[in-house]
Amino acid sequence: MTEPQYRVLVADDDEMIRELHAEFVRGFGYEVEVAADGIEAIAKVGLGVDLVLTDAHMPNLDGFDVARRIRLTKSSEELPIVMATSLEAREDRLRAYEVGINDFINKPVDHTELRLRLKWLLELKSAHDKLRASKQTLEDKVQLRTKELRTALEEVTRAQRLVQEGHLDTIRRLTLAAEYKDHDTAGHIERIGRYAEIVGNAMHLAPGMVDLLLHAAPMHDVGKLGIPDNILLKAGPLTDEERAVMNTHTTIGAQILAGSTSPVIQMGERVALSHHEKWDGTGIPHGLRAEEIPIEARICTVVDFFDALTMDRPYRRAVPNDEVVEMILKETGTRFDRSVVEIFLDVRRDVEAIQAEYLE
Numbered sequence: 001m002t003e004p005q006y007r008v009l010v011a012d013d014d015e016m017i018r019e020l021h022a023e024f025v026r027g028f029g030y031e032v033e034v035a036a037d038g039i040e041a042i043a044k045v046g047l048g049v050d051l052v053l054t055d056a057h058m059p060n061l062d063g064f065d066v067a068r069r070i071r072l073t074k075s076s077e078e079l080p081i082v083m084a085t086s087l088e089a090r091e092d093r094l095r096a097y098e099v100g101i102n103d104f105i106n107k108p109v110d111h112t113e114l115r116l117r118l119k120w121l122l123e124l125k126s127a128h129d130k131l132r133a134s135k136q137t138l139e140d141k142v143q144l145r146t147k148e149l150r151t152a153l154e155e156v157t158r159a160q161r162l163v164q165e166g167h168l169d170t171i172r173r174l175t176l177a178a179e180y181k182d183h184d185t186a187g188h189i190e191r192i193g194r195y196a197e198i199v200g201n202a203m204h205l206a207p208g209m210v211d212l213l214l215h216a217a218p219m220h221d222v223g224k225l226g227i228p229d230n231i232l233l234k235a236g237p238l239t240d241e242e243r244a245v246m247n248t249h250t251t252i253g254a255q256i257l258a259g260s261t262s263p264v265i266q267m268g269e270r271v272a273l274s275h276h277e278k279w280d281g282t283g284i285p286h287g288l289r290a291e292e293i294p295i296e297a298r299i300c301t302v303v304d305f306f307d308a309l310t311m312d313r314p315y316r317r318a319v320p321n322d323e324v325v326e327m328i329l330k331e332t333g334t335r336f337d338r339s340v341v342e343i344f345l346d347v348r349r350d351v352e353a354i355q356a357e358y359l360e
Helices: 015-027 038-045 063-071 090-099 111-132 139-181 186-202 207-219 222-226 240-247 249-257 263-274 295-309 321-330 338-346 348-357
Strands: 007-011 031-035 051-055 081-085 103-106
Touching: 007 015, 007 038, 015 031, 015 051, 015 111, 031 038, 038 051, 038 063, 051 063, 051 111, 063 081, 063 090, 081 111, 103 111, 186 207, 186 295, 186 338, 186 348, 207 263, 207 295, 222 249, 222 263, 240 249, 249 263, 263 295, 295 321, 295 338, 295 348, 321 338, 321 348, 338 348
Parallel strands: 007 031, 007 051, 051 081, 081 103
Antiparallel strands: none
């Protein structure tokens, strides 16, 4: 006997597991919607799904939060929710029932067990639906509503992207203001972000952190906005008093960026404050040492040193790459974090490929 046509939402942040579960569900004869995290799952419930198969642990909103939010919607009070989980603790299962999860299935999911559990829950839902539903056919309305909701979701996504792009553009323009005052170029701040991204990826930092680093690293010298021009633009060596003023660009930058709720600006604040700290504790402004220095600042210290010295400046010519690398090696373990330098050397060819783009 052919199974009725249902739509099942499969939510899991692990792409391999998500596609495996989706393939199982399609094999049972059901339509499938997929979601990579809890936020997308909540949005797609509005498409008119008949059952939610969710992972327990997901970014943004986990499976418990997804269930709780679904149950807050009157139209979804009886929507079956199955949690695929490896949780064994009694308190976890009690918590799941409290937020409205109907059933559990242990990972790794057994194909036959999943088919039987979904079949039972979907048939139960169908019985409830028939008690409430009128005789009219809902197929056309559901199809239209799905199309409209998909369009609405695309519009919301587009709007969110525009907001994010505007946010990053504002940050970039703030950073450019500081760099132009120091007669650096837009190319410098772009390269710092891209170099930091390459190093962060090679260090296997979380993808979200690497993305933040790409946009936050260029904010390292934003505090130069507060340095007097007679010091900032001086062609010759600085006096001790002038050097002390110049060093305040770290704390000024942190003050400019302080208090933001934006993760990008929060990381930018840490980079601005700590990118002149040294691994041996002799840096500024707080004399942090070793891993007390945020990793994003340690990465920025290396790539900024490389890029700054390989640029032409009004008072000197660019230093050749090989010489700058030798200078970095000489100060590894004192000024620079050895683990960051080793990765930088591993990806040096990629860094120099970006550098070459700006020389064309």
